[in-house]
Amino acid sequence: MSNQNSKNYFSSDFKLGILGGGQLGKMLLYETRKFDIQTKVLEASKDAPCRIACDEFIIGDLMNFDDVYNFGKKVDVLTIEIENVNLAALEKLEQEGLKVYPPTKTLKTIQNKAKQKLFYVDNDLPTAEFSRFAYASEIEDSIENGGLEFPFVWKAAQFGYDGQGVKVVRNFDDLKGLPEGECIAEEMVPFKNELAVIVVRNPSGEVVTYPVVEMEFHPEANQVEYVICPARIDAKVAAKATEIALKVSEKMKHIGILAVEMFQTKDDQILINEVAPRPHNSGHYSIEASYTNQFEQHIRAILDLPLGSTESKVAGIMVNLVGAEGYTGNVVYENMEDILKLEGVTPHIYGKKQTRPFRKMGHVTIVNKDIALARIIAQQVKETIKVISK
Incomplete structure (x- = not known):
């Protein structure tokens, strides 16, 4: 058995840290309760679902370097229940020897949808055709120059969740009011x-x-x-x-x-x-x-x-x-x-x-x-x- 496995996680002073306090965290905590594993949760909202089931509930901003870094220093293994977390803090914690799962490198690829799509292309993994734009305003030029055709799926490169940050674009009107930042336009797959x-x-x-x-x-x-x-x-x-x-x-x-x-x-x-x-x-x-x-x-x-x-x-x-x-x-x-x-x-x-x-x-x-x-x-x-x- 590896050294890590001989560590006593159960009814011990081992601490598992979870970044995010939503329902996914709450359902993870059902399992840590079952195994009697100590947990600490970092979350911005004091009313989040996780507050009732962890050993320690800490209020903090998941995108703030210091909040994430200081939280990580107090746990033995760190995991997430949401992708939008401060990666620089996670990288520093990893360099200092903390086990962060999923690894920061994986999160870096996934957290940004443009990077995620490029990863599939680079690794010969099948995915729908797409174009990447630094600003949503560039999409219009691309359509007018024949680079892009309606309909397509607009996706914000970052911070989308639960269907937010995704929109089917069928005409120029649908482009109105799109957030300005980095995004991708993906071919509509039948x-x-x-x-x-x-x-x-x-x-x-x-x-x-x-x-x-x-x-x-x-x-x-x-x-x-x-x-x-x-x-x-x-x-x-x-x-x-x-x-x-x-x-x-x-x-x-x-x-x-x-x-x-x-x-x-x-x-x-x-x-x-x-x-x-x-x-x-x-x-x-x-x-x-x-x-x-x-x-x-x-x-x-x-x-x-x-x-x-x-x-x-x-x-x-x-x-x-x-x-x-x-x-x-x-x-x-x-x-x-x-x-x-x-x-x-x-x-x-x-x-x-x-x-x-x-x-x-x-x-x-x-x-x-x-x-x-x-x-x-x-x-x-x-x-x-x-x-x-x-």
């Missing part, structure tokens, strides 16, 4: 399915993948409505998606979880959309449906423990609970009792007191031996529960 594969890697080099999942999107909000596991696709397509996800993981040398989102084109090619180096929405189903859920797996990976089985016990479908349009303020979950009556339904409420349109407030998992039946129940859940305000 696709049959959006798929995702979660790859997990530990420092010893052990690698596992979860089954391919399929994502059904909300047409307006550009957010996932349903995640379906296993994906209802041909075995050959699933094998190809898994192979590409493994290749991305190998080239990126990440540690922990890497969620690889992909398009299955009309002719069954697989193109990488983007990746996230942390637990991910596409893996939430695993809490109820898998032998080892993605959050436990992330903890195992960053502590260099043996990885668990990624197999599903049953089919799982996840429904995102997002704030209803037209409601902002103190949240109320309507018809909760009605969905609890349905078979195989488990709600997860993230603990955000304030709702606003399309804000991720929770999710519901539906498990069933029969995926078709799970999908029907998922639809009922979606139509029944309402996330509104007082």
